[in-house]
Amino acid sequence: MTGHEHSQVEVHHKEGFIRKYIFSTDHKTIAKQYLITGIIWGFIGMILSWFMRLQLAYPNQPIPLLEKILGGWAEGGILKPEFYTALITMHGTIMVFFLLTAGLSGTFSNYLIPLQIGARDMAFPVLNMLSYWVFFAASVVMLISFFVQTGPAGAGWTMYPPLSALKNAVPGSGFGTTLWLISMALFIVSSLLGALNYITTTLNYRTKGMSMGRLPITVWGMFVTAILGLLSFPVLLAGAVMLIFDREFGTSFFVPSGLVLGGQPVPHEGGNPILWQHLFWFLGHPEVYIVLLPAVSIVGEVLATNSRKPLFAYKICVGAIIGIGALSMIVWGHHMYVSGMNPILGEIFVVTTLAISFPTAILIFNYLVTVWRGSLRFTPGMLFALGFLGLFIPGALTGAFLATAPVDIQLHDTYFVVAHFHFTMATAAAFGMFAGVYHWFPKMFGRMMNDKLGKIHFWGTFIGVYLIFFPMFFQGIAGVPRRYYSFTEYNFTSQFIGLNKFITIAAFIAGAAQFIFLFNFFWSMFKGPKADKNPWKANTLEWQADSPPPHGNWGPELPVVYRGPYEYSVPGAEEDYIPQTASIKVEAK
Amino acid sequence: MIKKLLTLPLLILVASFSFGQNATLKGVVKFKGEAPKPRLISMKADRQCDAMHGGKPVTAEDVVVNQNGTLKWVFVYVKEGVKGKYSPPAEPVVLDQQGCLYHPHVFGIMVGQKLEVRNSDPLLHNVHSTPKKNKPFNIGQPVKGMKSYYTFTVPEVMVPFKCDVHPWMSAYAGVLDHPFFSVTDDKGEFEIKNLPPGTYTIEAWHEKLGTQTQTITVKAGETKSIEFTFERKK
Amino acid sequence: MSQNQSKFHGLLFLFFFILGSIASVWVVLRNGWWLPELASDRETIDKIFVTIFIIAGILFVLSELALSYFIFKYAGDARRKAFYLPGTTKKEILWSILPGVLVVMILEISAEFLGGASIWGKIHGEPPKDAFLVEITGEQFAWSIRYPGPDGKFGKVDPKLISYDNPLGIDMSDEASKDDIVFPAGEGVLYLPLNHPVVLLIRSKDVIHSPFIPNFRVKQDAVPGMVTRTWFVPKKEGEYELACAELCGLGHYRMKSLVVVKPMEEVQEWLSQQTPAGDIYW
């Protein structure tokens, strides 16, 4: 089993540097490209959040270092308010789309789908390569927007018009927003190319014996994510194109007549700003599940493997994931309870939103049962998977407040929402991603990551994240609106200036922990101990390939699947795991 | 060609200083009719601003009729007839934000001359300028002592300034490519110095009451007086 | 990996969540629910909030404690095999669904039964006929306020008439306009009568804003091109802050207004001292 018969295959595929590492069509290389680009974006997004936290903790106090780093945006060491709104916009956009959509889905859909279904590559390898490079182009455009004289886009990651539609509504609404829209259009094209590939590959390239009912939960998660993306991203693309038209060609999809901006009449007429909110959230809500589902499914896989137990009620879990995916398409209105939307619609969205908490609660409960009476192995991947549960639970429970329309009147657009979505979508999904990186790193790079550093990273991040975001629930309940440049202006906000210092310190500690990860990641890539084929004694197919798998993944023969992915600790079996390729029959004693 | 361009203003300059041959234009802007009740600005919604004025309302500067029946804040400038090129002075024009008001309310500035926008209040002001021909700008100054600098590239009468945080704050800049402008003061008087002999169109601009023009001819060394009269619009 | 090390992580989880739970409970006991003091008739919102808070709080503590207890209790042991529980029998499947369903039911039913739907309907329904009308208009970055004057009717507005002198673009040829009382952006105070229904008509001149009065549990977006509306009854005399809750640009964080609640007679008297629009716009 541990032979190195792949060597001739590799010789066959000897390629030049450029074909191998840059314009590669190998799904594994593309996955690594996504991962590394994602990590870079993650750090940029995090550093942006530091600037915001500094401003919130020390409002109106000059920090000379800031001027050195940011130049004109922090003249005299004081962050400008228009730059703060640009910061939240870029932080949100980067984290949601570039890190947790492209970086997460791009990495793990690409890496795991072919390996876990026993395929040699994606259905359309060239399209796959194109998908990465279009994403790369989107990244470059987004980066360029930081260097525009009026600054990057500043209307929030939700880009509500007219703020985003009128070029002088805020400095960032100028060229920065144009670049944001172009970048997002490219990004969507890239996502669609990727999604097409993931769906086709999952449906058509499964190896012998790999029925849909034997797919690892990860593949199900990525598959449903891809379908969601395919259905919802085009809507945002249409919205973005309409917004570009409003901005550049004088159409009025989103801008009503009779506006007066800064004392100057605005020439548009006849549009409706709420239309954008519908279009945006028609993507935007599925988007948070596009971020969450891959993470949730990675967590399921990692939990089962490291609990040495079958994923509890696999079929129900798959059903829950499909259910979440389907329902996520019809809940977008819960972002718009106070938007001026028809209040009857509001009531309907209350019902659909409550409906989506069923599959979510079921999934999380099943995960808990999976851990129950297991034989837990605390790898860093496992810790992050458990941490995911620890974070997702408060996130999901606080959703109950926001789903209830009358309570949302008070909590909408306050820090309660900031805390809620950072727990559910932001840090939970990031934890899922970390779990995946630690878990599959040995397969990706053929080396093990350092265990100790991984655990320090986990605890630093887990505690840090709780200290950052948990107090924000209370700030939100007290009414502090989000996207506020400083808390100094109101009595009900200024009570929190002290707490803000505390949160900022926690943000820096959590941030520092990420540098441990960064070091561990790159150091282990070259210096880590060599990994064997199946370091975690896991069942799924990828662990039957070499670490790292050669181009084409498998030897001359494709693997054949005989069983489901989660036969751990089966009574009567010799070992506590039975790979999907094992054809033995196990008799329970 | 370039040499010629350069020498022309130089010659004018030399001429104006060494011979003192240039004319001075003086005058007043009068207001006819019953003076409108000054509009009051209440700053109640911004406690900090309100406190700076002791909680009392402030009078708006849009129509200020002086004690002697003249009009303040009228921008008087040479609209047509200036020949030659003038380079802007090195020192900047200062637009100060103090007590949640702009100082001065109306001012002139030359193309290429620096405008220093200064915040003397310990709170956010937002400098929002909406010119038609020059580049608009919109910038926040959250703390006391902040300064921002701008220059204008083409003549424009007038460029409005507004603070979006305190919508009552407004100021106007007349941007010209020559130095022949003035703003009426507490006595309604203005004075334009060093005007080379010639025939000129003089315009007086008021933000509410519109514009008026006169054509005049000045001789070398002369001090000429003119008068504008504005009337309350129906 | 040694068993001790496994236990160590389990303990850490346990420790962290117990500590966290104690801290949260302490914070709530000390500072209450953190909601700003209620000063309007929307106490149902608070009631639902507190109910969800308690239920979700209990669920939170229970599930986090269960999680950390499992982590502690079932930390890896070479001698013990995990309990094989694939969850494929009917009974097991029922078990996997039931708790989720229960949790959700508890949360939702409690929310709805406490009157969630009825207060939502009330807020968006017809206000009482004799309600006190105020119009609040957002612009970057201040609020204009308009009272209808003695006739109880707002004059027509036309954006084309907007100018420095007429910031709301009031059409003075409309009879209803003459007695309107207008405070240009940033210059007004929202005077509201005590114990009397108040209807807020909400407009915007440029981008989306959202007047938010935390003490009243009132928030409603100001959407350009539309008039949105909300109504409530102020229940406590005093001064309150109105903030903007929807990102509207660089001054979003200080787009504020003062709300003053006084008995009806005082509000009426104050209004009668103000200059009506007909006398200002010449």
Ligand code: HEM
């Ligand atoms: C390093 C940890 C993080 C810190 C300290 C942090 C901090 C912040 C802060 C201070 C804000 C602005 C709040 C406001 O002014 O309203 C914010 C907004 C946001 N963050 Fe994070 N964040 C972190 C990680 C993440 C991650 C991983 C995501 C991934 C989805 C994320 C997504 C967002 C989004 C979507 C917004 C809203 C942006 C908007 O309002 O337009 N954050 N975050």
Ligand SMILES: [Cu+2]
């Ligand atoms: Cu949502």
Ligand SMILES: [Cu+2]
């Ligand atoms: Cu100001």
Ligand SMILES: [Cu+2]
């Ligand atoms: Cu706002």
